[in-house]
Amino acid sequence: MRVILDGCSLTPDVLYALGYEKGATIEISDEAVARIPAARAVIDKIVNDRQTVYGINTGFGKFESTIIPPHQLEELQLNLIRSHSACVGEPLTPERARMMLALRVNVLCKGHSGIRLETVQKYVKAFNAGVVPYIPEQGTVGASGDLGPLSHLALGMLGEGLLATLNNKKFRDAGSVLRELGVEPITLAAKEGLALINGTQFISALGAEAVVRARKVARLADVALAMSHEALRATNSTLNPDIHRVRPHKGQQLVAQRLRALLHSEEYPSMINESHVDCGRVQDAYSIRCAPQVHGISNEVIEWVYGILTTELNCATDNPLVFPDGVKKVVSGGNFHGEYPAKALDMLAIGVHELGNISERRIERLNNPTLSRLPAFLVKNGGLNSGFMIAHCTAAALVSENKVYCHPASADSISTSAAQEDHVSMGGFSARKAIKVVENVERIIAIELLGACQGIDLLRPLRTTEPMEKVWSLVRSVSPPWEEDRVINTDIDNVTKLLRSGAVWKTVKPYVPEEARFLGALTVKKPFELKSKM
Incomplete structure (x- = not known):
């Protein structure tokens, strides 16, 4: 390159x-x-x-x-x-x-x-x-x-x-x-x-990594959500395009369209979906039902930050600045101030954290037999085996850690240089903690995907949709089904590496319409023009 x-x-x-x-x-x-x-x-x-x-x-x-x-x-x-x-x-x-x-x-x-x-x-x-x-x-x-x-x-x-x-x-x-x-x-x-x-090249370089990885984890959050949707036998009715047409936020529509593609039971028949069509349940919990709305705004925040950083990567942030054209001059100014990338990266941390926050709630639902109608902690012979009990604790710990990282560094300022530089951005920490939030959410999503795949195993011989079966196979290539307790952090690490490698998104990408792959590609001129398979 x-x-x-x-x-x-x-x-x-x-x-x-x-x-x-x-x-x-x-x-x-x-x-x-x-x-x-x-x-x-x-x-x-x-x-x-x-x-x-x-x-x-x-x-x-x-x-x-x-x-x-x-x-x-x-x-x-x-x-x-x-x-x-x-x-x-x-x-x-x-x-x-x-x-x-x-x-x-x-x-x-x-x-x-x-x-x-x-x-x-x-x-x-x-x-x-x-x-x-x-x-x-x-x-x-x-x-x-x-x-x-x-x-x-x-x-x-x-x-x-x-x-x-x-x-x-x-x-x-x-x-x-x-x-x-x-x-x-x-x-x-x-x-x-x-x-x-x-x-601002320290802030911006680290920020670039944070936002690139945030884009990837946002897509993967939708894949893990889709797997949990099936494992929890949730209804597809909340993905009905009519719901999302009347609240036409781009991110919400993007996520709903991705989920429709991954969970489309008519084109890629899901035996799991068909097994509970006539059940008496009317509504799912918010962590499933409202996921397009929650994941949607996270996607929009990420794209906004991507735009801010793209501009910042190509800015003259020196002082003084030299202008060689026309009246040649050297002018002192304040382009070095890191408030733009600092504020953007503080927002990125909040936006990405929410993907982990809601994912942890779905992990709880998968583990809780009262909510999932699956064996407690996703394991047979519970009591002798503890299953995913502490994997959920790990997710909870990462979510709570991220809540601390979501405190905006740029809300702080300390006067420096004998009060000549009396307002500063603290953007370096904004960038560092944004990366930490993304890394933690990558691991939370890995735990959700692991748990959801185990939930699918517990519903066998029923099968999910074609794209989700392919994701299940990919996960199982690095983490076998959970028959009895073993050291689970190895599985979490393996699936985290799998997510970071890009293999999971590469597997589902052919099933996702081109306009739903990236938020920038989804333009809404009229709210009712969005393509739909449902």
């Missing part, structure tokens, strides 16, 4: 692939190659003309009024990187650190930072050589950008601090790593240190 970065067209999916796809490389677009030197020329003129401009020949933050003489401008930039490399905690995973590196190149391609082209090209060469920056995950307040994490990124590229490689993930002396890879360390001219560290 080779990606041309132009500062305008990067998406979360592509950035995620740059971090996680083996052999991914980057290059700078021809347009960016022209833009970057044009902005640099403005900086060079300021230096040569002895003009006083913030960030070029002044101190930073509270030291903005301190004028730096020409012979100390390079030292100023080097001191900036060293002093701002102040983060603590565990380093980012290699994938996330490299996403940050690629993203920083992309925003520099905007041509508004005043950096030299050769410096950007060294970042590109480092990425393509497999450099893994050492970036501790704690320490950014998300304004003035992600100064700390980006300083650690730049520090390694200076040949100081630590680096690793994709072939040897042990962190060691950065200078030695660069020599080993044949990558020349960067040197810093006027303004370049600031150009490398001012921006």
Whole structure:
């Protein structure tokens, strides 16, 4: 995979692939190659003309009024990187650190930072050589950008601090790593240190991973829901398109259409569905009946966040900004403030959490014989065997943990830099906890799918629909039916890996109409035009 970065067209999916796809490389677009030197020329003129401009020949933050003489401008930039490399905690995973590196190149391609082209090209060469920056995950307040994490990124590229490689993930002396890879360390001219560290690339890179995985888990939540729907012998009447036509939220209609496709008993006959058509039950519990409404808004939140992050990945978030066209100028502003991605990622955590929240309620129903009409805790010979009793406790624990993570980090702010930077976004934690929420929900959905498949086993010889039988077979390929107690965390891990691999969605995708595969593809011009099989 080779990606041309132009500062305008990067998406979360592509950035995620740059971090996680083996052999991914980057290059700078021809347009960016022209833009970057044009902005640099403005900086060079300021230096040569002895003009006083913030960030070029002044101190930073509270030291903005301190004028730096020409012979100390390079030292100023080097001191900036060293002093701002102040983060603590565990380093980012290699994938996330490299996403940050690629993203920083992309925003520099905007041509508004005043950096030299050769410096950007060294970042590109480092990425393509497999450099893994050492970036501790704690320490950014998300304004003035992600100064700390980006300083650690730049520090390694200076040949100081630590680096690793994709072939040897042990962190060691950065200078030695660069020599080993044949990558020349960067040197810093006027303004370049600031150009490398001012921006929201920590928040946005981690946020990109969170939203890409959130999209995937939202689809998988619908698959697990469909399996639970069958195991609990729920009615299909709540999927009637008339219900959803009169409340035409896009997400709700999307989920209802997916479920109709997966549970369509006429096209893919379900013996389970036919077995209870004439039962006396009229309504199912909210966790089944209202699932299109609940899953629907989660899907819409995810897509909204995806849009915010797509914009943010292609923004000039430096300060000051260089405008080389027309009246050439350098202007101080606040594009570095991380409030946009911070608020978006706090919302993402809430939206994705709700998928786990309602999934846990369905797990309870599957386990509870009074509610499921299945053997208690989904196991025969209960008492001797405990079945899924503690698997449900695990789901409950993950849900409750996520409730804490749903507290918005961006609701907080602490004044920093002697009150010059008196409002900050705290977006770094917004991004980190959004990933935690997604990871926890992936595991909750895995537990639901495991339990629902066990419920199907307990209804045999009855069969579910064709697509759901294929999902059942896929799950059973990594987790055999539960005949007697065994170590269940192995099964949970196996199914979680299965979900993350994409195999489950790949199995059901052919059964789902194209317009119901992605929310962006579902356009509602008139509420009554939605396709339906029921």
